Amino acid sequence: MKYSFGEFTLDTAGLELRARGAPLSVEPKVLETLIYLVENRDxxxxxxxxxxxxxxxxxxxxxxxxSAIHAVRNAVGDSGTKQSILKTIHGRGFRFIAATVESGAGAVALAEEKPEQDIYFCHSKDGTRIAYSIAGEGPPLIKTSHWLTHVELDWSSPVWKHVHGHFAQTHQLIRYDPRGNGLSEWDVDDFSLDRQVEDLEAVVDAVGLDRFPILGISQAAAVSVAYAVKNSERVTKMAFYGGYACGWRHHGSEKRIKATEATIALIESAWGGTGAVQQLFSSTFMPDAPPENLKWFGELQAQSSNGRNAAKLVEAIGEVDVREILSLVSVPTLVLHARKDAAISFRQGQMLAAGIPGAKFVPLDTSNHILPETDPAWHRCARLIAEFLLETS
Structure with missing residues (x-):
C-alpha cells in the first residue's frame, strides 16, 4: 500500500518514505511508527x-x-509547535492528521462494497448436515467456527460484519456453522472435539481446497490445532485470537467449574425468553462494546441455537484439551490475546502460544473477547493478521 500526503509518499510494502520522489533515510523503528500512525489515522x-x-x-x-515521535516529525517536515501532520492529543496520544490518498491494490479493495456471500450445504462424516458460505475472491482463508454462529445472520450483524468484510476483501473467505448451530443440523447429540474437526474436514473437502491458512477465534483455536496436526499437508499457517488449548474443566478452579456447571443448567432451563442468559455471554465477551452490539449478540445467540444445544456445546468445550499435540503443529502460527479478557484468560493465550513451536504471541490492550469495530484493538488485530497472511514462509 502507498500513502501520499503533501510532498511525501509512504510505501508500506517496500518500507520506504520518499519526498518529491527521492528516498529518505529513516531509522526502521521510526518508519514503523510512521506506518502505524498513518494506517490508524482515523x-x-x-x-x-x-x-x-x-x-x-x-x-x-x-x-x-x-524520541520516536520527534524523529517522525523531523522525517516529514513537521514539528512539535507546527503539528500539521502529526498532532499530539494531550493526555491521550497522537493522531496523524494530514490529508492522505491511498493507492495500490489494497486501496482498491477497501474502497469496494462488501462482497456478496453464497451459502451451501455438505455433510459431516456421521451424516450431519453442515452449512457453509463463500465470499470474496483471492487465496482461500478458512475461518474455523466458534460459539454459536449463523452464516446468514452473522454476515450483516454489527457483531461480525466488519470481521468478515475485512477478510473477504482480500481472500476467498470460507465460514461454516458447526453441528447444532445456525443453518446446520440441530438434531445432534455429539459435540465433541472429534466431531467438530470432522465438520471442518467436511467443509474443506466440499469446497475442494488443497492448501490454505486458518483463522481461529476463541474455541476455534483448539479445533484448528487438532485439524492442522491431523491434516498437516493442507494447512499453511494459522492466526488465532482469544484462543485456548484446554477447556474450563481442565484449567478452571473448583469455584469456576461449579459456576460454569450452574450456567449450563441455566442455559438448559432459561434459553431464549427474556434474553437474560444470552446477555450474560454478551457482557462477558464484549464488556466494552456499543449497546447495539450487545443487543445484537444476544439476539444472534438465541437464533443460532436452542438451549439444549448451547448447553451441550458449553459442556463439550469444557472437555477440550489439545495441549499434548501443540508441539506437533508445524506451520507458522500467530496468537493474539486480550490482556483483560474475562471470557478466556490472558494466561490461556500465553499457554497456547508457548506450546506451539515458533508461535508469535501478541498481547492486545482490550477487555473484549469479541472485538467490536469501535475497539482500537480490532484495527491492530486486523492489520497484524492481514500482514501475517501475506508473509511468505
Whole structure:
C-alpha cells in the first residue's frame, strides 16, 4: 500500500518514505511508527498502543516514545509547535492528521462494497448436515467456527460484519456453522472435539481446497490445532485470537467449574425468553462494546441455537484439551490475546502460544473477547493478521 500526503509518499510494502520522489533515510523503528500512525489515522493512538505495536510490549521509557515521535516529525517536515501532520492529543496520544490518498491494490479493495456471500450445504462424516458460505475472491482463508454462529445472520450483524468484510476483501473467505448451530443440523447429540474437526474436514473437502491458512477465534483455536496436526499437508499457517488449548474443566478452579456447571443448567432451563442468559455471554465477551452490539449478540445467540444445544456445546468445550499435540503443529502460527479478557484468560493465550513451536504471541490492550469495530484493538488485530497472511514462509 502507498500513502501520499503533501510532498511525501509512504510505501508500506517496500518500507520506504520518499519526498518529491527521492528516498529518505529513516531509522526502521521510526518508519514503523510512521506506518502505524498513518494506517490508524482515523483515531488517536495511545503511547501504550505504540509500545505494543512497535516494541512488542517490551519495557521502554516515555522518553523513547517521545524520541520516536520527534524523529517522525523531523522525517516529514513537521514539528512539535507546527503539528500539521502529526498532532499530539494531550493526555491521550497522537493522531496523524494530514490529508492522505491511498493507492495500490489494497486501496482498491477497501474502497469496494462488501462482497456478496453464497451459502451451501455438505455433510459431516456421521451424516450431519453442515452449512457453509463463500465470499470474496483471492487465496482461500478458512475461518474455523466458534460459539454459536449463523452464516446468514452473522454476515450483516454489527457483531461480525466488519470481521468478515475485512477478510473477504482480500481472500476467498470460507465460514461454516458447526453441528447444532445456525443453518446446520440441530438434531445432534455429539459435540465433541472429534466431531467438530470432522465438520471442518467436511467443509474443506466440499469446497475442494488443497492448501490454505486458518483463522481461529476463541474455541476455534483448539479445533484448528487438532485439524492442522491431523491434516498437516493442507494447512499453511494459522492466526488465532482469544484462543485456548484446554477447556474450563481442565484449567478452571473448583469455584469456576461449579459456576460454569450452574450456567449450563441455566442455559438448559432459561434459553431464549427474556434474553437474560444470552446477555450474560454478551457482557462477558464484549464488556466494552456499543449497546447495539450487545443487543445484537444476544439476539444472534438465541437464533443460532436452542438451549439444549448451547448447553451441550458449553459442556463439550469444557472437555477440550489439545495441549499434548501443540508441539506437533508445524506451520507458522500467530496468537493474539486480550490482556483483560474475562471470557478466556490472558494466561490461556500465553499457554497456547508457548506450546506451539515458533508461535508469535501478541498481547492486545482490550477487555473484549469479541472485538467490536469501535475497539482500537480490532484495527491492530486486523492489520497484524492481514500482514501475517501475506508473509511468505
Amino acid at each position: 483515531r488517536v493512538v495511545t503511547r501504550d498502543e505504540l509500545i505494543d505495536a512497535i516494541w512488542e510490549g517490551r519495557f521502554i521509557s516515555d522518553a523513547a516514545v517521545s
